[in-house]
Amino acid sequence: MKQFINILKFEYGTYLKNKAFIIITILMMLIVGVGLTVPRIIDMVENKKGDTNVGDTDVDDTELPIVAFVDNFSTDIQASLTLFQEKLPDKEIVLVDIDESEIKKSVEEGKYESAVVVTGAKNYKYIVNDIKMYDTTRDSIKEIMIYKYRVDTMQSLGLSMDQTNDLLNVEIQGEVVQSGKDQFMNFIYTYVMVFALYIVIMLYGQLVASGVASEKSSRAMELLITSAKPSSLMFGKVIGIGLAGLTQMVLIISSGVISFILNKDFIDGSGMLSQVLDIPASTLVYMLIFFVLGYFIYAFMYAALASLASRVEDMTTLVMPVTLIFVVMFMVTMMSMSSGNVDSTLMKVCSFLPITSPMAMFVRITMGNVKFFEIIISIVLLIGSTLGIGYLASGIYRMGVLLYGKTPKPSEIFKMLKSSR
Amino acid sequence: MKLIANNLTKSFAEKEVLQSISLEAQSGQAMGLLGRNGAGKTTTIRIIMGVFPGDSGQITIDGEKINRDKFKIGYLPEERGLYPKKEILEQMTYLGVLKGMNSKDARKSSIKWLERLGMTEYTNKKLTTLSKGNQQKIQLAATLVSNPDIVILDEPFSGLDPVNAMLLKDVVKELIVEDKIVLFSSHQMNYIEEFCDNIAILNKGKIVLSGNLKEIKRSYDRSKMVVLSTQQDKIEEFCKTSLNKMVVGLDRTADGLMIQLDSASKKNEFLSLLSQQNYDIDGMYVYEPSLNDIFVEYTED
Numbered sequence: 001m002k003q004f005i006n007i008l009k010f011e012y013g014t015y016l017k018n019k020a021f022i023i024i025t026i027l028m029m030l031i032v033g034v035g036l037t038v039p040r041i042i043d044m045v046e047n048k049k050g051d052t053n054v055g056d057t058d059v060d061d062t063e064l065p066i067v068a069f070v071d072n073f074s075t076d077i078q079a080s081l082t083l084f085q086e087k088l089p090d091k092e093i094v095l096v097d098i099d100e101s102e103i104k105k106s107v108e109e110g111k112y113e114s115a116v117v118v119t120g121a122k123n124y125k126y127i128v129n130d131i132k133m134y135d136t137t138r139d140s141i142k143e144i145m146i147y148k149y150r151v152d153t154m155q156s157l158g159l160s161m162d163q164t165n166d167l168l169n170v171e172i173q174g175e176v177v178q179s180g181k182d183q184f185m186n187f188i189y190t191y192v193m194v195f196a197l198y199i200v201i202m203l204y205g206q207l208v209a210s211g212v213a214s215e216k217s218s219r220a221m222e223l224l225i226t227s228a229k230p231s232s233l234m235f236g237k238v239i240g241i242g243l244a245g246l247t248q249m250v251l252i253i254s255s256g257v258i259s260f261i262l263n264k265d266f267i268d269g270s271g272m273l274s275q276v277l278d279i280p281a282s283t284l285v286y287m288l289i290f291f292v293l294g295y296f297i298y299a300f301m302y303a304a305l306a307s308l309a310s311r312v313e314d315m316t317t318l319v320m321p322v323t324l325i326f327v328v329m330f331m332v333t334m335m336s337m338s339s340g341n342v343d344s345t346l347m348k349v350c351s352f353l354p355i356t357s358p359m360a361m362f363v364r365i366t367m368g369n370v371k372f373f374e375i376i377i378s379i380v381l382l383i384g385s386t387l388g389i390g391y392l393a394s395g396i397y398r399m400g401v402l403l404y405g406k407t408p409k410p411s412e413i414f415k416m417l418k419s420s421r
Numbered sequence: 422m423k424l425i426a427n428n429l430t431k432s433f434a435e436k437e438v439l440q441s442i443s444l445e446a447q448s449g450q451a452m453g454l455l456g457r458n459g460a461g462k463t464t465t466i467r468i469i470m471g472v473f474p475g476d477s478g479q480i481t482i483d484g485e486k487i488n489r490d491k492f493k494i495g496y497l498p499e500e501r502g503l504y505p506k507k508e509i510l511e512q513m514t515y516l517g518v519l520k521g522m523n524s525k526d527a528r529k530s531s532i533k534w535l536e537r538l539g540m541t542e543y544t545n546k547k548l549t550t551l552s553k554g555n556q557q558k559i560q561l562a563a564t565l566v567s568n569p570d571i572v573i574l575d576e577p578f579s580g581l582d583p584v585n586a587m588l589l590k591d592v593v594k595e596l597i598v599e600d601k602i603v604l605f606s607s608h609q610m611n612y613i614e615e616f617c618d619n620i621a622i623l624n625k626g627k628i629v630l631s632g633n634l635k636e637i638k639r640s641y642d643r644s645k646m647v648v649l650s651t652q653q654d655k656i657e658e659f660c661k662t663s664l665n666k667m668v669v670g671l672d673r674t675a676d677g678l679m680i681q682l683d684s685a686s687k688k689n690e691f692l693s694l695l696s697q698q699n700y701d702i703d704g705m706y707v708y709e710p711s712l713n714d715i716f717v718e719y720t721e722d
Contacts, residue, residue: 219502
């Protein structure tokens with residue numbers, strides 16, 4: 001036990017002191033932290049000339065962009081102008097009386113942000129320099145035109161103003177009674193979590209494999225194996241790397257969370273993101289369980305297979321089957337998620353098979369219909385198999401680390417396993 | 422302290438690697454474990470170190486089953502290997518800790534051994550930055566960090582220059598003086614002859630010869646004489662003509678003229694007859710086989 005703790009400490013320390021590991025962690029923290037600050041920076045840059053008081057989003061204080069307005073069609077131009085101003089509250093609509101080419105020039109010069117020229121009941125021109133990525137004005141103007149056309153037509157058909165308003169601004173009272181889950185809301189965080197699970201297992205699993213293989217190829221194993229029990233070596237490595245990975249993840253997520261809280265107003269004005277991120281505590285608990293178990297079951301397989309390799313290059317080939325299974329499982333899960341049917345027979349089977357359950361069951365919990373006892377069965381099966389695979393892996397590891405030369409065939413591995421018991 | 426391995430056997434996947442190996446090693450003495458490649462030396466060493474158990478047989482120290490927590494074993498593997506990208510002091514300390522030391526003692530001992538081997542300047546260097554010979558010395562230091570009671574050295578001299586070889590010889594001699602059990606495995610017979618009182622020769626998983634090296638040599642028939650002379654031709658002629666009754670074989674070797682007598686008891690007669698002839702003789706001695714000859718004799722196919 002003491003030996004195991006020493007190995008664990010050493011392995012954990014190895015990664016915490018590893019330059020590449022530190023650099024990647026810091027880089028990721030920066031990317032996440034700064035990434036979430038970007039909206040704030042954009043906001044700052046855009047409001048620079050307007051006000052020094054950056055965080056303030058008070059509309060009255062800032063100058064509104066001016067939109068030139070020409071109406072060559074309507075009889076009541078003033079009413080038309082009022083309608084546009086009403087529907088575009090974040091613009092200042094100015095009635096101008098100049099011809100089109102001059103308007104174009106003014107827009108180009110930046111005198112007006114854009115211009116609207118109404119040329120008929122169903123015709124208009126929107127004059128603008130650059131259409132921005134999220135230019136909502138364009139769509140708004142179209143809607144205003146449709147609205148205006150309807151109002152005009154209804155009134156010409158003899159309806160009163162109130163009647164038209166009633167018809168056009170009808171409000172329907174409705175209520176959604178939800179018995180299952182809101183797949184859309186859950187989809188986003190489930191997607192993120194499944195992706196994180198994929199990356200964590202892949203990344204740290206491979207780290208375990210290459211750690212084992214490099215100890216073997218550098219022959220440091222010759223000394224290690226004569227100084228410590230193979231099982232201590234393997235479990236120490238797997239858990240050590242797991243802890244290092246956890247540390248890395250916690251740091252990156254914290255950086256994201258802190259940055260999110262600091263920049264909340266800028267990222268998430270509508271509160272949509274907060275709503276999406278409002279993950280139930282039980283989901284987080286399940287996530288942790290499946291993360292930990294998923295990591296262990298794969299890390300054990302990686303460690304056992306890597307122990308059979310004499311060189312680091314052989315290791316890649318040896319762990320390939322496990323990686324492939326894992327990638328296929330990831331694709332199946334992702335595809336079921338986007339199809340919306342996470343309770344298909346395939347997913348049901350996958351959610352109980354220990355190798356696939358960390359992802360499949362997790363997705364079914366967040367997005368599908370699954371009974372509590374099913375979750376428990378799946379977790380118990382997973383724990384059992386993780387322990388079983390851990391035991392088998394330490395057996396393979398014990399023999400594997402002493403094998404050099406030709407990589408043994410699966411049948412030979414079984415034979416050795418049997419004779420070593 | 423006496424280490425005894427008794428009737429060790431081991432099979433890997435139906436292949437019998439060791440067939441009833443028995444060894445004895447005494448503290449304060451070095452024991453040479455010899456054998457051709459694949460004879461089973463490493464397997465024997467691994468069983469002694471407890472990497473895996475033998476299929477049968479026991480290992481005892483002073484009659485009691487070996488307790489590897491109590492008696493520490495330092496091992497210099499033939500395939501050298503440490504962490505290439507770790508600082509030397511750090512990995513030496515780690516290896517000491519794995520052997521059951523606390524980290525402070527392990528550190529102190531590491532520094533001590535680095536000093537003894539003249540490697541202090543590399544304390545905080547990474548292993549890969551060192552030359553091969555220096556890596557070898559670090560490996561030796563790592564073997565001895567835990568202050569082991571039993572030291573197993575597998576080809577310790579390979580890759581060392583004469584100065585470093587001398588340093589290693591001194592260290593090994595110190596270990597012997599400090600009353601440790603030293604197990605020595607090498608194909609460089611001169612080193613074995615220099616250090617080892619006892620040897621065991623393994624061939625195809627069996628001990629084919631073991632015991633005190635001097636006694637083994639003495640046990641050879643002492644009927645072969647080596648004569649050193651500037652007049653070898655004349656002596657050869659004389660043996661062939663006048664002494665053909667007692668001389669049954671003649672051979673010119675680099676050592677001198679090798680004369681095989683028909684029996685060891687004829688030695689004195691041969692000497693007096695030869696000396697009467699008044700040849701210019703530089704020296705004459707009874708031939709003893711070298712360890713090399715013995716090794717080849719016992720392990721040849």
